[in-house]
Amino acid sequence: MAxxxxxxxxxxxxxxxxxxxxxxxxxxxxxxxxxxxVLWRGExxxxxxxxxxxxxxxxxxxxxxxxNNSSKTRQAYAEKLRRLGFGGPAGSGAGLEVFGTAYCxxxxxxxxxxxxxxxxxxxxxxxxxxxxxxAVGVACVGVGPExxxxxxxxxxxxxxxxxxxxxxxxxxxxxxxxxxxxKAVRYLQQPGCLLVGTNMxxxxxxxxxxxxxxxxxxxxxxxxxxxxxADIIGxxxxxxxxxxxxxxxxxxERTVMVGDRLDTDILLGVTCGLKTILxxxxxxxxxxxxxxxxxxxxxxxxxxxxFYVDSIADFLPALQG
Amino acid sequence: MAxxxxxxxxxxxxxxxxxxxxxxxxxxxxxxxxxxxVLWRGExxxxxxxxxxxxxxxxxxxxxxxxNNSSKTRQAYAEKLRRLGFGGPAGSGAGLEVFGTAYCxxxxxxxxxxxxxxxxxxxxxxxxxxxxxxAVGVACVGVGPExxxxxxxxxxxxxxxxxxxxxxxxxxxxxxxxxxxxKAVRYLQQPGCLLVGTNMxxxxxxxxxxxxxxxxxxxxxxxxxxxxxADIIGxxxxxxxxxxxxxxxxxxERTVMVGDRLDTDILLGVTCGLKTILxxxxxxxxxxxxxxxxxxxxxxxxxxxxFYVDSIADFLPALQG
Numbered sequence: 001m002a003x004x005x006x007x008x009x010x011x012x013x014x015x016x017x018x019x020x021x022x023x024x025x026x027x028x029x030x031x032x033x034x035x036x037x038v039l040w041r042g043e044x045x046x047x048x049x050x051x052x053x054x055x056x057x058x059x060x061x062x063x064x065x066x067x068n069n070s071s072k073t074r075q076a077y078a079e080k081l082r083r084l085g086f087g088g089p090a091g092s093g094a095g096l097e098v099f100g101t102a103y104c105x106x107x108x109x110x111x112x113x114x115x116x117x118x119x120x121x122x123x124x125x126x127x128x129x130x131x132x133x134x135a136v137g138v139a140c141v142g143v144g145p146e147x148x149x150x151x152x153x154x155x156x157x158x159x160x161x162x163x164x165x166x167x168x169x170x171x172x173x174x175x176x177x178x179x180x181x182x183k184a185v186r187y188l189q190q191p192g193c194l195l196v197g198t199n200m201x202x203x204x205x206x207x208x209x210x211x212x213x214x215x216x217x218x219x220x221x222x223x224x225x226x227x228x229x230a231d232i233i234g235x236x237x238x239x240x241x242x243x244x245x246x247x248x249x250x251x252x253e254r255t256v257m258v259g260d261r262l263d264t265d266i267l268l269g270v271t272c273g274l275k276t277i278l279x280x281x282x283x284x285x286x287x288x289x290x291x292x293x294x295x296x297x298x299x300x301x302x303x304x305x306x307f308y309v310d311s312i313a314d315f316l317p318a319l320q321g
Numbered sequence: 322m323a324x325x326x327x328x329x330x331x332x333x334x335x336x337x338x339x340x341x342x343x344x345x346x347x348x349x350x351x352x353x354x355x356x357x358x359v360l361w362r363g364e365x366x367x368x369x370x371x372x373x374x375x376x377x378x379x380x381x382x383x384x385x386x387x388x389n390n391s392s393k394t395r396q397a398y399a400e401k402l403r404r405l406g407f408g409g410p411a412g413s414g415a416g417l418e419v420f421g422t423a424y425c426x427x428x429x430x431x432x433x434x435x436x437x438x439x440x441x442x443x444x445x446x447x448x449x450x451x452x453x454x455x456a457v458g459v460a461c462v463g464v465g466p467e468x469x470x471x472x473x474x475x476x477x478x479x480x481x482x483x484x485x486x487x488x489x490x491x492x493x494x495x496x497x498x499x500x501x502x503x504k505a506v507r508y509l510q511q512p513g514c515l516l517v518g519t520n521m522x523x524x525x526x527x528x529x530x531x532x533x534x535x536x537x538x539x540x541x542x543x544x545x546x547x548x549x550x551a552d553i554i555g556x557x558x559x560x561x562x563x564x565x566x567x568x569x570x571x572x573x574e575r576t577v578m579v580g581d582r583l584d585t586d587i588l589l590g591v592t593c594g595l596k597t598i599l600x601x602x603x604x605x606x607x608x609x610x611x612x613x614x615x616x617x618x619x620x621x622x623x624x625x626x627x628f629y630v631d632s633i634a635d636f637l638p639a640l641q642g
Contacts, residue, residue: 147466148495153525153533156495174469174477176499181534202545204474212474213502213546221542224523225534 013289016277016307021318024307028275030248030255031056032064034235035077037260037282038312039065040084042207046281048313050085055319057087063097064244066257068199068234068264070101070171070215073128096247101198101234102132104243105169108233110136112194113166120164122187124180124218125171129198133169141165142183145175156182167194170222170230172204172215181221188226195226199234201264205283235259236267241274258312262288266305278305279312334610337598337628342639345628349596351383351569351576355556356398357390358581358603359633361405363528367602369634371406376640378408385565387420387578389520389555389585391492391536394449395419417568422519422555423453425564426490429554431457433515434487441485443508445501445539446492450519454490462486463504466496477503488515491543491551493525493536502542509547516547520555522585526604556580557588562595579633583609587626599626600633 014020033039039049056063065077072080074095081088081098088097095103102125113119120139123130130140141162149159156179168184187193197219203211219230233239244250252273259265260282269276278284286308292300309315335341354360360370377384386398393401395416402409402419409418416424423446434440441460444451451461462483470480477500489505508514518540524532540551554560565571573594580586581603590597599605607629613621630636 145468147468153527156533157527157531174499176502178495178497178534178539181497181538185534202548206474206478210478212477213499213506213542217502217542217545218499220545221534221538224538224541227523 012293012304012306013278013286013308014306016309016314018317020307021315024256024275025056025059025061025318028061028254028256030062030064030250032066032244032255032257032274033312034259034261034265034282035065035067036069037205038258038265038279039081039086041205041281043084044207045084045086046311046313048311048316050087052312052315052319053086055316059319062248063088064099064248065097066099066235066240066244066265066268068101068201068215068240069204070105070129070198070234071126072100072102073131074098074100074103076128099240099244100132101240102129102171104240105129105171105196105198105233106132106136106138107243108196108231108239109133109138109167109169109194113138116166118164119166120162121167121169122162122165122184123169123171124173124176124184124222125169125198126173129169129171138167142180146177146179146183148177148179157186159183161186165190165193167196168222169196169198170215170219171198173218176218181225184222185225188222188228195222195228195230197222197230197232200232201234235264236271238268238271241268241272260284262292262303262305267303269305270302276305276307278308279310280308281311333614333625333627334599334607334629335627337630337635339638341628342636345577345596346377346380346382346639349382349575349577351385351571352377353385353387353565353576353578353595354633355580355582355586355603356386356388358526359579359586359600360386360402360407362526362602364405365528366405366407367632367634369632369637371408373633373636373640374407376637380640383569384409385418385420385569387556387561387565387586387589389422389522389536389561390525391422391426391450391519391555392447393421393423394452395421395424397449420561420565421453422561423450423492425561426450426492426517426519426554427453427457427459428564429517429552429560430454430459430488430490430515434459437487439485440487441483442488442490443483443486443505444490444492445494445497445505445543446490446519447494450490450492459488463501467498467500467504469498469500478507480504482507486511486514488517489543490517490519491536491540492519494539497539502546505543506546509543509549516543516549516551518543518551518553521553522555556585557592559589559592562589562593581605583613583624583626588624590626591623597626597628599629600631601629602632 078094200216201214257269521537522535578590
């Protein structure tokens, strides 16, 4: 990192010193944060992170939270932010800072199914995804367990389908089953049926290095069986940023994306022309950055953050100065 | 196809006329057949196919049946072959002509787990796969339904695992579930645990253009969540041919692979140096062949059969002559 530390026009991934943070913040109106691995791990806030966010709010910065997790509504995220001390609006404004894939998938479907008399989706996902879709008028079928019905392939293919399903939505679904995969593929054979994936994360990290299989595994299974490519809502797809941009009226040059993953958060920031900060409290390491910098593959070489911090608590000295 | 029809050293994918079939059969000892789409569709034999196979047997040709389907034992395939009129050994020799992925996966595990005191596998698959594994001494756990247990990710990760599981085997599993995916990934985090997929077919075709999701969709989900690459047993992996070769003592130059899919059957034949015949009663078309021939990608350009037939009944005139 020595060359990068020295600065210069091509400097990338420099440590965000208090001085650099002050200069950066002077040029910035909006900070967008990934949540897990950046603000918290499971139910534990990253030390100093709540104070950093409160100080940013006190400076008049606008905050947004961009998460690929489709298993919580905007409201549920807003409650968690307040519960762990990150503040944010309560009451009728609760959740307006949160751009999760459940909510953004609902915006996408509202847009793509506009004009459909009674939009309906087959949803591989949980109650939160269903709630966000229904809030924009998309009826949901399929949520919950769906074990194998009938004996053998012909019986599986003869199981009744709901009429007028216009989209298959694949989110995080702990009730994912072969029967659901079979139904999803049958809906997707109907003309005009959309395939939408909330995100392509391969894993959902928990505390202590533990993880469970991510939504991407389920999307890939549906894609492979249906021979279709899903429209992906979450990072690094720019659709999720377009949602923020539309509601916030964002100027990308005066916006920072803060995240712990190069392949989602930082890639999104680079794609959308934002300033980018990698925080080392989550998935990606400086070794991963170096590997991207040294890659001979342009699609990797460009995925390098402008700055890095050990933790977003590193903002504090600049804000207290 | 005009140029190819004209023959010559570089001729590929020429129609197998009776004359060419006679010349070919004179140079061949063994014919290997894919089953579905070649010999039959579902429970219906391809017209003339049983007679063609009987005539080949009468000429003293050795026959072998190579199928990626992991949901039947060798014995079950042998019964189906006889039921639909294809003949073949009964009694103690039944199934010896059949190389299905359930059986070949068992051979692979026997080889890879040799020396393990009590080899055990976590099996995403059905009773046939379990029967073939147990026949070579590999104990199987996990076969059958496995719905979600407990509330939330921590509970799912705390569900008990069987001790001493040395391999995760992914075959065709209509009881595939998120809970099984979670367990598979946990076993795969244990040092030395193998990941084996019976095959990578994206779809399992039924009659009338209907299909269900294939084993490949399930293997991909496990690969993506575990960030591992599975050892694949079925076509086009050459392991399945090695099984045949070992039991039959095959001379590749005097062996023909007959199949309906370029990406599995013909690719296997090309990879293993066999003569290849595409039959048009199944998945791939002459248009697919042309597209491969005209591809600028070498890995496609070489996947072209030596000959094609409308149906394997086209062997009959050469055999009756």
